Amino acid sequence: MANNFPSSSGTQPKEPALLHDLNEPLIEHAEGQLFLTETFKIILEEVLCKGTDVKEKVCEWKEPEELAVLLDLELRDTGEPQGKLLKRVKDVAKYSIKTSHPRFFNQLFAGVDYHSMAGRFLTEALNTNLYTYEIAPVFVLVEAEVLRGMHRLVGWTEGDGIFCPGGSISNMYAMNLARYQLFPEIKSRGLWGLPRLTIFTSAESHYSVKKGAALLGIGTDHVILVKVDDGGRMIPEDLEEKIKLAKSEGSVPFLVSCTSGTTVKGAFDPLDHIANLCEKYMLWMHVDAAWGGSVLFSSKHRHLMKGVDRANSVAWNPHKMLVAGLQCSALLLRDTTNLLKRCHSASATYLFQQDKFYDVNLDTGDKSVQCSRKVDCLKLWLMWKAVENISSTLERYIIFFISKYYQEQLSKVAPLIKERMMKEGTMMVGYQPQENRVNFFRVVAFSPLISQKDMDFFLNEIERLGKNM
């Protein structure tokens, strides 16, 4: 194969015979499009109609061994006929969790938005990559416009940003940018020779802060956990003490990762107060608003993030509270000095030619640590375009509801109720312990498909499932 390439001296390919059986394209469009159309019908019926119907189950629980047989999971050397493949499509839909079901309270994503869904199908069909204007003219502009819209909500008139594959990666970007700004030589020389760097975040922040510190070579020991109050909010006084302590021990504090909407309690850290400390100690202020960021759409609730405009960076996942669909996750930056590109650029000549016939500043690829980057902005743009009076509409989405702690002595109650729940498939909600408290249910309720009846159902169903234990 490698022999097929012209060598640097320009010799001809040695096996031109390879091209001989290429008289016709290899694809049958009509048959393929029929398959796709049939799949679309199954999606409409099984996922979008039955999957959102309260009379249907949220899940059709199967043990892994049984499910593998039902799906005919095994990959073989021989292909299957179209009819059999359509049965696979139907089975995948049947045995998958119906995350759009009104009684799916299990995760920080749920629901369905049809404009977003249309944007997602279109994105998949167009199958392109968000690194140059040349290859994605529409999406480069759409991404910039969506980022501008999000900037405005944060309170910035300008700035930078990028869509990332999830909030954890956005948080890592923030860490990498913060340390690069402080020590630009890190990019070429690495961490050697630099003092120990320290990150501060609340004890209830997302685990991705530690994951990021490990990946970036900073180490989880250098993520200092700041105490929280009863509501789960970072205590600024404890933050200041810990900053002082780290400095006195010879470490270099460089970043505070605040949380707007913690994963379990949904708490919002006091951003304004923390911003004062970041200014005082010259630290990068990052806000992990993966879950909570969408309150910025609500004039009623945006006060929860007061001070966010003073942050250096904000991670915000519209795939969560805004129902934009996985994945849709933006990192927003206040920076206007092209820090993102300076920090991440590699200037590959095959992709980012500087002698192009258009403004190469439109090529966003060098802002990313990825090369291929999925288009995640179109769906949000389309649903944003669709919403009548976005502020008041989105306010209705924003209802958090966390169940009361189950103060039973036995932590086994929640896991048992959960098992019964999954096997009956009537609803889905997650449980977990916290600090010295036993397992409790964390009900996440924000999907536009939920009504009061579903919340009543939730409480009654927990009671019913808990009988005869």
Next chain:
Amino acid sequence: MANNFPSSSGTQPKEPALLHDLNEPLIEHAEGQLFLTETFKIILEEVLCKGTDVKEKVCEWKEPEELAVLLDLELRDTGEPQGKLLKRVKDVAKYSIKTSHPRFFNQLFAGVDYHSMAGRFLTEALNTNLYTYEIAPVFVLVEAEVLRGMHRLVGWTEGDGIFCPGGSISNMYAMNLARYQLFPEIKSRGLWGLPRLTIFTSAESHYSVKKGAALLGIGTDHVILVKVDDGGRMIPEDLEEKIKLAKSEGSVPFLVSCTSGTTVKGAFDPLDHIANLCEKYMLWMHVDAAWGGSVLFSSKHRHLMKGVDRANSVAWNPHKMLVAGLQCSALLLRDTTNLLKRCHSASATYLFQQDKFYDVNLDTGDKSVQCSRKVDCLKLWLMWKAVENISSTLERYIIFFISKYYQEQLSKVAPLIKERMMKEGTMMVGYQPQENRVNFFRVVAFSPLISQKDMDFFLNEIERLGKNM
């Protein structure tokens, strides 16, 4: 909002009134499904029929300012009616690049596979997350089966792996795993106190190796570029010299990143030879087979990757040569000691409860540095299921063709031809310089939609576009 949460002492929400306007769900399914159906029709017509028709243009070039107006890009506070939104959908399709067009030779992705497309639509509709069996029972099993299939092709009977958001991230994973295996304390303590770590890769390897080294705190200076031969393949003798040199300077070599299918020339490094050196010097052998990995499906061409079974890790993107659609990118590991999980785990209690009612080894989330992780395996599983005699079918895909270098004195020829090409929209192909050679066209030809006629067209069209310069 934060006041709505019960505090740890169990007080009631203070604003139960919030639930009052929730008597009905907020969504109109019928209208939404109609919009989605209309979008599907547009996708069929504009993207899949016209977009793959040689009589139609590959792109409808517009300058950014003009395109912004045509799309009515701006996001406003008021919503648009369905008819207008459908026009947006149509316009997005119209002005986007037709990457499935037979005359799109521009990138390492192209073409369309309808079974994959069906899998992608289904994935989007099911909207779930690949971190626990509970939330993605079908996809956890499908991912494991697809990884098993890929392992077999690499030549392993067991191993580990994970789908990542692109090959660059897969390459970073390999770096992180390699250094963690050598110095497990890195995860908690970071790079401080450790000797300088060195990575080796060929001068023609992908730029993500340097990007990864920068992100991981290793630094681009510690990526040593090994010389290549005329065909663009790493020279093992130079590798050995550079390993010895680094050691003599007090560095710790820990990883060789080989390439199977370089980005510009499509060269395959001599894996067996490099494996000997990795064994001799006890280095982690990683193979970046993002582009070339798919030759493993071909009994005729898999010899190009002889020795890949001796690697510790392989990055392979079926979204490239296999036409699986962006993104579809796997990291494969020979390891059977749960290294991936040990290196990346954070054991979040809200997600990875250990008292679940099923085998928690099925929860894959702690293998990832992400939290939310998109489902990228279903489309590959479905197309794999569909292919009759996969080995011989895929062999037809595997045709590389790199155009002859334009040995003109002026490097401006290719950019000018490119400009004319884009503005007429007749085809798309990328150009770049290399070493001391001027700009040349890099024709990527592997899509199943291409026939001999399209290759003829390519050569004639370059000639036509180049007239009157």
